[in-house]
Amino acid sequence: MKNTALSHIHESLGAKMVPFAGYNMPVQYEGVNAEHETVRNGVGVFDVSHMGEFLLTGENALALIQKVTSNDASVLEIGRAQYSCLPNNDGGIVDDLIVYRMKEDQYLLVVNASNIDKNWNWISSHNDLGVDMRNLSDDYSLLAIQGPKAVEAMQSLTSVDLAAIKYYHFEVGPFAGIDNVIISATGYTGSGGFEIYCKNSEVEQVWNKVFEAGAAFGIKPIGLAARDTLRLEMGFCLYGNDINDTTSPIEAGLGWITKFTKDFTNSENLKKQKEAGVTRKLIGFELIERGIPRHDYEIVDANGNNIGIVTSGTMAPSLGKGIGMGYVATEFAGVDAEIYIQIRNNKVKAKVVKMPFYKK
Numbered sequence: 001m002k003n004t005a006l007s008h009i010h011e012s013l014g015a016k017m018v019p020f021a022g023y024n025m026p027v028q029y030e031g032v033n034a035e036h037e038t039v040r041n042g043v044g045v046f047d048v049s050h051m052g053e054f055l056l057t058g059e060n061a062l063a064l065i066q067k068v069t070s071n072d073a074s075v076l077e078i079g080r081a082q083y084s085c086l087p088n089n090d091g092g093i094v095d096d097l098i099v100y101r102m103k104e105d106q107y108l109l110v111v112n113a114s115n116i117d118k119n120w121n122w123i124s125s126h127n128d129l130g131v132d133m134r135n136l137s138d139d140y141s142l143l144a145i146q147g148p149k150a151v152e153a154m155q156s157l158t159s160v161d162l163a164a165i166k167y168y169h170f171e172v173g174p175f176a177g178i179d180n181v182i183i184s185a186t187g188y189t190g191s192g193g194f195e196i197y198c199k200n201s202e203v204e205q206v207w208n209k210v211f212e213a214g215a216a217f218g219i220k221p222i223g224l225a226a227r228d229t230l231r232l233e234m235g236f237c238l239y240g241n242d243i244n245d246t247t248s249p250i251e252a253g254l255g256w257i258t259k260f261t262k263d264f265t266n267s268e269n270l271k272k273q274k275e276a277g278v279t280r281k282l283i284g285f286e287l288i289e290r291g292i293p294r295h296d297y298e299i300v301d302a303n304g305n306n307i308g309i310v311t312s313g314t315m316a317p318s319l320g321k322g323i324g325m326g327y328v329a330t331e332f333a334g335v336d337a338e339i340y341i342q343i344r345n346n347k348v349k350a351k352v353v354k355m356p357f358y359k360k
Contacts, residue, residue: 004049005141005200006207013221020224021113023050028223035226036317039191043147043214044222048195049203052116052137054109060129061107065099068126070249070270072259076101081168081186084257085249086122087265091273092245093252094122096237098186100170108182110142112239126265141203143196145210146222146230150193153217157209158183165194176209178202188227190234190358229314232323235284235355241295242282242311242325250274251327252282280308281333284355287322291341291348298342299326307332310341316357322350323357 002023011017015026026047028035038044056064065073071084078101086094095115100108111119116137127133145154151162160173160183170184175196182197198206211219228238237243237252249258250273260271287293293313301307313324324341332339335354340347 004047005203006047009207015223021050023113025050026223028225029221032225032229033317035222036229038220039147039189039222039226039230040318043149043153043217043219045210045219046144046222046227048144049141050113051142052111052113053140055134055136056109057106057132058130059105061105061131064127064129064131065107066262066264068123068265070258070264072261073099078103079169081170081184085254087270088245089266091248091266091269093243093247093249095119096239096243114240139200140197141200146187146189146193147191149217153214153219157213176206178206188236189230190356229317232312232314233316233318233358235357238312248273251278251280279330280327281330282325282327283333283352284325284357285339285350286353288349288351291343292322293324293341299328300340300342300347304347318358
C-alpha cells in the first residue's frame with residue numbers, strides 16, 4: 001500500500017484511512033455530510049495525489065494524443081485543458097482523463113490512480129511516433145482546493161489572478177512560496193475552486209500555507225467519501241462505476257467528448273454506434289419514495305422486470321433525497337420516465353431526471 005506525501009498529516013488529523021487504488025487514503029475526517037457542506041458553501045481541501053501524471057513531449061505528441069483519445073486535442077491552446085477518454089478496441093473505455101497543453105509540443109495527461117499502469121502500457125503500445133513519455137505519477141502531488149470561497153481564501157498565496165482562471169484553463173506560477181506550480185480549474189465538485197500540482201517534496205509546505213491562509217474562511221480537509229457525493233450530485237462519471245472497459249462513450253452520454261472529425265482508436269465502430277443508436281444509456285434518476293440507491297442495485301420496470309443496473313447512488317446531502325446513475329434500456333431513458341430501484345425486497349419508485357442533480 002503506497003502513501004501520499006501527506007498520509008502522515010491525514011493520520012495526525014484523525015482521518016479514517018482506507019485502501020483506495022493501491023494507496024492509503026483519507027475517506028473522511030468529521031463525516032461525509034459535514035465535509036460535503038463545507039465544499040458546497042465554503043472551502044475544503046482534498047489530497048488527490050494518488051492520481052497519475054504522464055508528460056508527453058515532442059513534435060508528434062499531439063498526433064499520439066489524437067490517436068489514443070476520443071476528444072479533439074488539436075483545439076487546445078497553451079494554458080487550456082480538456083476532458084477526454086481513451087477508447088479501447090472493443091467499444092469500451094480504458095480510462096477517462098484530462099489533457100493539459102503545457103507548451104507548443106508538450107502535454108500533461110492526468111489519469112485515474114487505479115489505471116496508471118494500464119494507461120501507461122496502453123498509450124506506450126500506440127507510441128510508434130517517437131514521442132518522449134515520462135511517468136511523473138510517483139513524483140508529483142495534487143491538492144484540490146474546492147468551494148465558492150477557494151479563490152478569495154487562496155489569493156494571498158500567489159501573484160496569479162485566481163479569479164481570472166476560467167474553467168478548464170490553467171496557469172503555471174508561484175504558489176505558497178513554491179515556483180512553477182500548476183494552478184488549474186478543472187474541478188470535480190461543481191462548487192468552483194482549483195487544483196495545485198507540485199512535487200512531493202514541496203506539498204507539505206503548500207498544505208501548511210493553504211491551511212494558514214484559509215483559516216479565516218473556515219477551511220477544512222475533506223475526504224474521498226465527500227468527493228464522491230459532490231461529483232455524483234453533478235452527474236460526473238466515476239471510472240470503475242459509471243464507465244469501464246465495457247461501457248462505450250456513446251452509451252455513457254460522453255458523445256460530447258467523442259469527436260469524429262479525426263481517426264482514433266475504434267472510432268469507426270463508435271461512429272456506427274452513434275448513427276445506429278444504442279440499446280442502453282446512462283441516466284440520472286432521483287427516488288420519489290424513501291430509500292438510498294447503491295452501486296449494483298437492479299433497476300426494474302413497474303412489473304419487476306430487470307431493465308438495468310445502478311452504477312452510482314447515494315443520499316444527496318445538498319438535496320436530501322436519494323439520487324443515482326445507472327444504465328437502462330433506451331426506452332426507459334427519457335426524462336421523467338418511471339423506473340424502480342430494487343432495494344432489498346422493495347421496489348422503490350424513481351424517475352429519470354436531467355443531470356446535474358445539483359443546480360447552483
